[in-house]
Amino acid sequence: MVSLPFFAGPEHAPFALGDGPRRALLIHGFPGTPAEMRPLGELLGAAGWRAHGLLLPGMGSEIARLGEMRRRAWIDAARRAWQATLREDPVALLAGNSMGAAIALHLAAEAPPGRLVLAAPFWHIGALGSLLPLAKHVVRTIAPFSRANFGDPALRAELLRLAPGIDLDDVATQLEIRTRLRLPTAVLDEVRLLGAAAYREAARVLSPTLVLQGTDDRVVRRADTRRLLVRLAGPVVYHEFTAGHELVLLSGPAAEGAAQAVRAFVTPLQTGQPLAQKQ
Secondary structure, rough: OOOOOOOHHHHOOOOOOOOOOOOEEOOOOOOOEEEEEEEHHHHHHHHOEEEEEEEEOOHHHHHHHHHHHHHHHHHHHHHHHHHHHHHOOOOOEEEEOOHHHHHHHHHHHHHOEEEEEOOOOOOOHHHHHHHHHHHHHHOOOOOOOOOOOOHHHHHHHHHHHHOOOOOOOOHHHHHHHHOOOEHHEEEEEEEHHHHHHHHHHHHHHEEEEEEEEEEEOOOOOOOHHHHHHOOOOOEEEHHHHHHHOOOHHOOOHHHHHHHHHHHHHHHHHOOOOOOOOOO
């Protein structure tokens, strides 16, 4: 794996924020860490929740093991955390971002939360998905940054978020990112299979659900998210914001609108008010 200090900071570790009586479990995406869920955890903590952000196996500090991971390991780890959460609060809140939303759909179908929050909910990998079952046996890894434009402000911000302090103008660093930062295709196929199964499970999800989608998201397209909305069996509140895939970070122009949507959605769970209809 790469020698660059990706996911080395303490912000990438699991967290528990807030000391309120209600409980929430937050599940990050692929190949992310609890850091992406921390702003949501802080929001919930300030609103009277105890929010737990878990780290999925093979990610963050365990990124060297990513190639060993299969979807069952991610689901099982999240299930254990969710069962522990429900023992403390039978109507706890469950939230997932991107692939974490797919995992949350699996859990919500098995053991319904009091409220479910899905941010940029991944379930469909696009045209690449049809190639992965064969490609994973031929092309073992791909280099997602092989043609990276290190002058792109958005890319620089993302890389610096994952590895604060690296010199993105250093030629050796750029070369390492281009050539040694690789994703196993077998793991990408596990992500594909996880998403496809989550779409099927959505028909069994009866919990009130908040879905947040960025209009400029190039990873999870809003057309796919709108298809998922129809699939969900319970009452749904849906919001689109002018944002990309980083929406759950609650940063940028969409931050306040997204935060307001979350606050409005979780308040009835604290007060006992029902969410009676799809919106």
